[in-house]
Amino acid sequence: MRLKKLKKIINDNDFENARLIIYLILFITFIYLAYFNQFTCSGCALCGMTRAVKSLLVLNFKSAFEFNNNVWIFCFIIPFIVIDIVIIIKRRCLKNEK
Amino acid sequence: MKTKRTGTILCLVGNILNIIGFIIFILYFKTLGSGISVNTEMIVDGLIIVIDSAIMIALSILFLKGKINKDLMKLYSISMLLLSITLFAVLCILFLSSVLCCYMIYIVFPIISLVGSIMILAGKEKNEVKETKKDN
Numbered sequence: 485m486r487l488k489k490l491k492k493i494i495n496d497n498d499f500e501n502a503r504l505i506i507y508l509i510l511f512i513t514f515i516y517l518a519y520f521n522q523f524t525c526s527g528c529a530l531c532g533m534t535r536a537v538k539s540l541l542v543l544n545f546k547s548a549f550e551f552n553n554n555v556w557i558f559c560f561i562i563p564f565i566v567i568d569i570v571i572i573i574k575r576r577c578l579k580n581e582k
Numbered sequence: 583m584k585t586k587r588t589g590t591i592l593c594l595v596g597n598i599l600n601i602i603g604f605i606i607f608i609l610y611f612k613t614l615g616s617g618i619s620v621n622t623e624m625i626v627d628g629l630i631i632v633i634d635s636a637i638m639i640a641l642s643i644l645f646l647k648g649k650i651n652k653d654l655m656k657l658y659s660i661s662m663l664l665l666s667i668t669l670f671a672v673l674c675i676l677f678l679s680s681v682l683c684c685y686m687i688y689i690v691f692p693i694i695s696l697v698g699s700i701m702i703l704a705g706k707e708k709n710e711v712k713e714t715k716k717d718n
Contacts, residue, residue: 497584498584498587498588498591499591501588502588502591502592502595502698505588505592505694505697506592506595506596506694509690509693509694509697510690513689513690513693
């Protein structure tokens with residue numbers, strides 16, 4: 485029953501729209517962070533992760549893991565987001581064809 | 583009504599992520615210890631962020647469960663917008679004034695909730711949609 489409810493929520497049209505908007509905002513922010521922003525601070529403890537994510541977005545894996553070892557979390561999150569976007573768009577295309 | 587629902591989901595997700603981010607932030611600082619000084623300004627700002635987010639989460643859950651009357655819909659949308667603007671302003675101040683780079687990632691969540699609250703305010707109610715259809 486709970487699985488069915490969860491599936492219903494995930495397949496909900498409004499929730500899909502919300503997810504797409506969130507991914508769009510994340511994409512724009514990460515583009516800004518990766519290519520148009522420069523670090524001005526001397527480097528605090530949390531800088532490691534931010535700098536690691538930035539390196540990951542520029543596809544510089546070596547320096548990403550040098551800054552912070554926990555950056556592998558983002559290595560899993562980014563493909564998951566891409567797969568979710570593909571599934572939503574595919575479903576929309578199939579709906580339009582029908 | 584559908585846009586309002588999408589906006590409410592956006593607000594809900596944005597604020598839940600905001601609170602989770604804040605908890606991780608606090609835990610990270612506590613485990614790191616004396617390296618970074620947490621001043622009173624940061625604590626007050628953090629409290630404002632958490633209270634703001636909690637109110638917005640409660641309001642959006644009430645809306646999704648259909649417990650907000652149609653008469654109170656305008657009040658609901660305006661209060662959501664004001665709360666998200668406050669949240670965004672506080673984080674913008676932290677982002678611009680603080681040395682901590684983590685606010686660069688942290689500022690995404692208020693942007694999500696701000697977009698959601700604008701969608702709530704812009705979304706039409708069922709009656710309005712029917713009236714516009716009749717006019718056409």
